[in-house]
Amino acid sequence: MISLPSNVATTWPLGSLSPQAASSRQTETAKDRPRNERILYCPLLVYRASTGSRDQAGAPAPSLPNHRSVSLRYNIACEQCVSKGRRTPPAERPSRPPGSHGLFANSVPKARRNVREQQALSSTSEGRDPRPSSRPLRLCLAGSGGGHVRQILDLEPAWSAYDYFFVTEDTALGHSLSAQHRTHFVPHYAAGQARMHGVFTMLRGAVQNFFRSAAIMLKERPDVVVSTGAGAVFFAVLWGRLLGAHVVVVESFARFDGPSLFGRLAAPLAHDVVVQSKALASYYPKAKVFDPLRLLDGPRPDKQQLLFATVGATLPFDRLVSSVAELKAAGEIPHDLVVQTGVGGLKPDGLGAVETMPFQDIQDLLVKADVVVCHGGTGSLITALRQGCHVIAMPRLSSLGEHYDDHQSEITEAFAARGLVQLARNADELRTALAATQTREPRRATTEPAELIAFLKSVFETRAAKTGRG
CATH class of the missing domain: 3.40.50.2000 (Glycogen Phosphorylase B;)
Incomplete structure (x- = not known):
């Protein structure tokens, strides 16, 4: 048998081999071992043996074979390793805390894993989930x-x-x-x-x-x-x-x-x-x-003679911008005009346009704007409807390379069916929708x-x- 330092206590947890049984199986291999008999060893002793370090009492560490043969032959572990939850048998192993059982759970630093394992053992006995509560959810x-x-x-x-x-x-x-x-x-x-x-x-x-x-x-x-x-x-x-x-x-x-x-x-x-x-x-x-989706009752806020055209936060939308510019140049938009074009979008001459705007600035414009011409994005539609604007929606079309699919057509048609927005797919339809705002009562809606x-x-x-x- 291998002699262990006197200050290192050995344990044979439930389901593992006794020293006598282990000594009789010194020649067995990993394939011979039953699956339900989990291998147990002491990494601390293996490390000390490989480095020639001394134990806590100052005595030289035992000359151990490699950890694989130690685990197969003697199935031993010191109390310190068992207390850290290293390779305990299934019957005694604490359940792994949520968040530590994913594919990359072991990618956390070793020191943090040791702390987590110690907390797992102490908290399991208290009947609660062993995940540490050092930070809020x-x-x-x-x-x-x-x-x-x-x-x-x-x-x-x-x-x-x-x-x-x-x-x-x-x-x-x-x-x-x-x-x-x-x-x-x-x-x-x-x-x-x-x-x-x-x-x-x-x-x-x-x-x-x-x-x-x-x-x-x-x-x-x-x-x-x-x-x-x-x-x-x-x-x-x-x-x-x-x-x-x-x-x-x-x-x-x-x-x-x-x-x-x-x-x-x-x-x-x-x-x-x-x-x-x-x-x-x-x-x-x-x-x-x-x-x-909820409809809002009550009068809409006071509005200015302002038209806000916006293409949303992600992609340019030149068809919308050019349609607005065409009607403005023809004198068919009497409103003051603010146009947001998107990064790299079309900027027609004579049209004071900006590529992007801070979200709060957009919110302030929507409070004032009488008419909003926008793409079919849900964010643009809902924020404009919430402020009681006349909303004219021009959906992006995948056939024209304006978006990855036609989900904007789906949502704008659904909103139009509820009487919340008007649809416009080109400059002519935009002209008709703008004329209708003179007699049409806008409807307010929001998400609740x-x-x-x-x-x-x-x-x-x-x-x-x-x-x-x-």
């Missing part, structure tokens, strides 16, 4: 530019009480967000880029996004990920799930009749799926349905996500209770 709020991240802002009563951070795209709205909240930017990419800009452009953006998302999630290690889509934050959702976070996927408000590509890809990763249209329930059988907020609060509270984090 941390939330990842992931939404790409435009309406996706704006909906997360509408859910602020649910997440504001916790430690949170945003993952979004590097847009004007994203920078406005970063001025008030901890925000990480990821590169823009979407599957539809392959059609518009080529496969290699899409793949380059996807690879950059993948590694950037990994760096963010490994640094932050959220307990819960809430995402409203779209493609640019898919990898944040994926990494969050791999790292053990509870994932909530909220299907886009822009989807009334069919699921988005993001929803189809992210739903299998989610613990909870939320849809905002009853028609989508058939695509997500286990989803919770919360329709937030009270039910969704209540649901998210319950998810966060349950997760906080399980992890011991408030």
